[in-house]
Amino acid sequence: MAAALFPTVRRSLGKVRWYLEGMMGADAYRRYVAHHAATHPGCAAMSERQFWKDKYDWEERNPQGRCC
Amino acid sequence: MNEQPSTPAQELPPNAVDPDVAQAEDRRWTPGKIVLWAAISLLGAVAWSVLAISRGETINAIWFVFAAVCTYLVFYRFYAKYIENKIARPDDSRATPAEYNSNGRDFMPTDRRVLFGHHFAAIAGAGPLVGPVLAAQMGYLPGTIWIIVGVVFAGAVQDYLVLFFSMRRGGRSLGQMAREELGLIGGTAALIATLAIMIIIVAILALVVVNALGESAWGVYSVALTIPIALFMGCYLRFIRPGKVLEVSIIGFVLLLFAIISGRWVAESDLGSALFHLDRPVIAWSIIVYGFIAAILPVWLLLAPRDYLSTFMKIGVIGLLAVAIIIVRPTISVPAFSEYAGRADGPVVAGSLFPFLFVTIACGALSGFHALIASGTTPKMVEKEKQTRFLGYGGMLMESFVAIMALVAAISIDRGVYFAMNSAAASTGGTVESAVAFVNSLGLTGVHLTPNMLTDLAANVGEESIVSRTGGAPTLAVGIAHIMHQWFGGTAMMGFWYHFAIMFEALFILTAVDAGTRVARFMLQDTIGNFIPKFKDTSWRPGAWLCTAIMVAGWGYILILGVTDPLGGINTFFPLFGIANQLLAAIALAVVLAIVAKRGNFRYLWIVAVPLAFTAVITIWASWQKIFSPVAKVGYWAQHNSFKEALAQGKESFGTAQNVEAMEAVVRNTGVQGTLSIVFVVLSIIVIVAAIVATIRAYRAPGSAADTEDPRVESRIYAPSGIISSPAEKELQARWDEVPAEHRAALGGGH
Numbered sequence: 001m002a003a004a005l006f007p008t009v010r011r012s013l014g015k016v017r018w019y020l021e022g023m024m025g026a027d028a029y030r031r032y033v034a035h036h037a038a039t040h041p042g043c044a045a046m047s048e049r050q051f052w053k054d055k056y057d058w059e060e061r062n063p064q065g066r067c068c
Numbered sequence: 069m070n071e072q073p074s075t076p077a078q079e080l081p082p083n084a085v086d087p088d089v090a091q092a093e094d095r096r097w098t099p100g101k102i103v104l105w106a107a108i109s110l111l112g113a114v115a116w117s118v119l120a121i122s123r124g125e126t127i128n129a130i131w132f133v134f135a136a137v138c139t140y141l142v143f144y145r146f147y148a149k150y151i152e153n154k155i156a157r158p159d160d161s162r163a164t165p166a167e168y169n170s171n172g173r174d175f176m177p178t179d180r181r182v183l184f185g186h187h188f189a190a191i192a193g194a195g196p197l198v199g200p201v202l203a204a205q206m207g208y209l210p211g212t213i214w215i216i217v218g219v220v221f222a223g224a225v226q227d228y229l230v231l232f233f234s235m236r237r238g239g240r241s242l243g244q245m246a247r248e249e250l251g252l253i254g255g256t257a258a259l260i261a262t263l264a265i266m267i268i269i270v271a272i273l274a275l276v277v278v279n280a281l282g283e284s285a286w287g288v289y290s291v292a293l294t295i296p297i298a299l300f301m302g303c304y305l306r307f308i309r310p311g312k313v314l315e316v317s318i319i320g321f322v323l324l325l326f327a328i329i330s331g332r333w334v335a336e337s338d339l340g341s342a343l344f345h346l347d348r349p350v351i352a353w354s355i356i357v358y359g360f361i362a363a364i365l366p367v368w369l370l371l372a373p374r375d376y377l378s379t380f381m382k383i384g385v386i387g388l389l390a391v392a393i394i395i396v397r398p399t400i401s402v403p404a405f406s407e408y409a410g411r412a413d414g415p416v417v418a419g420s421l422f423p424f425l426f427v428t429i430a431c432g433a434l435s436g437f438h439a440l441i442a443s444g445t446t447p448k449m450v451e452k453e454k455q456t457r458f459l460g461y462g463g464m465l466m467e468s469f470v471a472i473m474a475l476v477a478a479i480s481i482d483r484g485v486y487f488a489m490n491s492a493a494a495s496t497g498g499t500v501e502s503a504v505a506f507v508n509s510l511g512l513t514g515v516h517l518t519p520n521m522l523t524d525l526a527a528n529v530g531e532e533s534i535v536s537r538t539g540g541a542p543t544l545a546v547g548i549a550h551i552m553h554q555w556f557g558g559t560a561m562m563g564f565w566y567h568f569a570i571m572f573e574a575l576f577i578l579t580a581v582d583a584g585t586r587v588a589r590f591m592l593q594d595t596i597g598n599f600i601p602k603f604k605d606t607s608w609r610p611g612a613w614l615c616t617a618i619m620v621a622g623w624g625y626i627l628i629l630g631v632t633d634p635l636g637g638i639n640t641f642f643p644l645f646g647i648a649n650q651l652l653a654a655i656a657l658a659v660v661l662a663i664v665a666k667r668g669n670f671r672y673l674w675i676v677a678v679p680l681a682f683t684a685v686i687t688i689w690a691s692w693q694k695i696f697s698p699v700a701k702v703g704y705w706a707q708h709n710s711f712k713e714a715l716a717q718g719k720e721s722f723g724t725a726q727n728v729e730a731m732e733a734v735v736r737n738t739g740v741q742g743t744l745s746i747v748f749v750v751l752s753i754i755v756i757v758a759a760i761v762a763t764i765r766a767y768r769a770p771g772s773a774a775d776t777e778d779p780r781v782e783s784r785i786y787a788p789s790g791i792i793s794s795p796a797e798k799e800l801q802a803r804w805d806e807v808p809a810e811h812r813a814a815l816g817g818g819h
Contacts, residue, residue, distance in 0.1 A: 019182060023383075024379055024380070032172045035171075036172060039170075039172075051311070053368075061607070064587075065266075065587045067431075067437050068431055068645075
């Protein structure tokens with residue numbers, strides 16, 4: 001019973017995680033890598049550390065409003 | 069064309085469900101569908117009848133949930149679909165900016181469900197939580213009707229169409245669209261109005277925080293602790309584990325819970341209460357200093373981590389509250405229409421129901437600020453044109469539901485307590501005895517306030533006093549604590565829930581203050597840059613700091629005026645917030661009106677024109693009253709002149725102002741408020757007139773208007789439109805799932 005339930009629970013937890021990560025922008029690096037691989041094949045992508053540094057620098061120059 | 073026999077594009081399945089098939093699916097009414105929609109409509113009708121007609125002693129809160137949700141569902145399915153067919157007319161075979169401009173950064177096709185959450189987190193803030201609380205003084209029905217009817221006919225329509233038209237224009241901002249559609253004068257007025265409105269909104273939000281934290285050692289301590297927590301999170305993400313956003317948010321959330329729980333120990337200790345028990349002006353100055361520093365610190369250090377925390381809390385608390393209301397089902401004894409529904413002298417916010425109800429509740433029914441998010445951020449991430457109905461219209465329905473929950477929380481507490489908390493200190497006198505005497509003297513039916521009710525509740529939520537805790541946030545926190553403790557933890561947990569709610573609102577607001585200051589600073593730099601080009605360089609430190617300081621001074625000045633206002637601050641300033649927000653909505657709808665007219669679509673122009681006319685009338689009328697009303701409680705200038713006269717006559721005290729200094733403060737504050745009212749309304753009228761002129765011009769010479777849409781690009785991706793896929797959508801999705809990843813279109817690459 002428990003063994004049968006386990007994959008289902010794991011799958012739903014995985015879905016929750018996927019959703020939360022997407023909503024909070026935690027998947028940005030993964031998506032950047034996919035985008036980079038598709039548009040610039042053969043050319044090295046930024047490292048994760050470098051990517052986030054770059055992303056926050058970009059946000060610094062392009063502030064996004066938050067609502068009331 | 070080239071002669072390659074087959075490119076990957078030719079092997080791809082269709083990029084959209086055949087419009088005829090989609091149309092047929094919409095129009096095919098199976099028995100199951102008929103039963104479902106009949107049941108939803110019936111339940112909604114019953115719920116509305118209970119709310120509107122039942123005149124029993126109490127009413128169960130669950131009817132608010134049913135009335136709201138059923139109305140949302142019906143209007144989302146039928147009215148939003150009608151708008152889609154008649155006004156927006158999306159074309160899924162057309163690539164969205166996220167597809168043709170994809171850059172792996174801000175332009176990125178994003179799963180519609182994820183983007184829905186993202187968009188909702190960006191539009192929902194403290195606004196829908198505060199307005200309904202203040203409007204509850206008129207009884208539950210006016211607020212409920214306006215929140216629900218307003219959202220389906222106005223708020224959601226605005227969000228949806230601004231999102232759609234911005235998406236068709238590469239994600240251009242509202243200001244840029246105004247400039248293009250309305251010309252130089254209309255565009256400039258819209259830009260100045262946006263900037264002024266942002267300042268007032270940040271100021272009033274900050275005022276809400278100050279009122280929630282004033283004289284509350286527990287609140288000050290736990291909210292202050294969010295700063296080191298955010299700094300820690302920022303450093304963790306920067307230096308220790310870059311990119312582990314979810315992980316650090318969970319750590320931050322646990323630390324946040326600790327900050328709330330330990331607040332009680334701090335507040336109960338002598339040292340803690342000596343350190344953190346602060347007067348409102350001190351807190352106001354702290355927020356001003358904080359606002360400046362936060363806006364010039366690097367994004368990664370403070371803003372980004374706090375934004376993660378705020379999003380995390382937002383989803384958690386809103387979800388929790390929805391579940392709690394359904395489980396606890398609080399009974400409500402507030403009348404449908406209170407004594408103040410028909411009068412203009414309500415102690416919470418002055419003014420008659422029409423028009424002041426409609427400006428007191430701005431966010432939740434119709435919020436112009438959303439137009440700034442719906443143009444700019446979200447449209448650059450939409451995968452498919454047809455998803456805009458779900459994102460724009462649906463996202464706003466969700467915010468409206470938050471407003472309904474806030475209303476339910478506010479009216480679930482005792483009415484006497486409600487008025488003691490929300491009347492200005494000038495009226496209640498600030499002490500328990502005087503507040504009890506004041507509330508009982510209002511002559512409200514069913515209200516018998518006793519001193520014990522106030523002192524017990526204050527002790528339960530861990531506050532020294534709850535008298536005149538104006539601004540909406542403390543009332544909402546008491547309401548949330550009142551509902552949550554019945555579900556979880558009993559009276560012993562009320563203090564935790566109260567401060568949990570305060571924390572949650574403070575987090576939103578501090579993020580809005582910081583982000584608002586940054587956005588405003590860029591707008592100001594851009595404007596000054598037209599005259600002094602050096603200012604256009606946003607990385608030039610002196611320029612950035614100077615413009616940040618100007619913006620902080622702008623909202624800081626209004627904040628200080630509000631905090632020291634002898635008439636109660638929030639009670640006199642909140643109408644300005646609502647009017648500003650609704651005028652921004654009028655500007656957004658005016659831009660949409662001009663666009664629809666230029667498309668030559670006059671037959672269905674009413675879909676935009678009706679909400680525009682309504683919001684224009686109520687806000688211009690509300691502004692008119694604020695400017696010209698001879699009743700001192702309502703009109704800023706009437707108040708201004710009466711105090712000026714009293715001063716001229718050498719009086720030492722007047723009305724609620726106890727000394728000459730307070731009288732001078734009233735004269736100054738009402739002068740500022742009156743001037744701002746005039747500025748807002750004049751700018752908005754210019755924009756509306758410009759839109760009407762553009763509309764008439766388009767009517768007289770059809771087809772003469774320049775097409776401002778981006779050129780059509782054929783889409784090479786596919787995704788369903790809404791949360792539930794239709795059979796045709798599922799079938800097409802299955803075909804796309806079979807396409808190997810390497811055959812799918814490489815997105816963007818134009819750099």
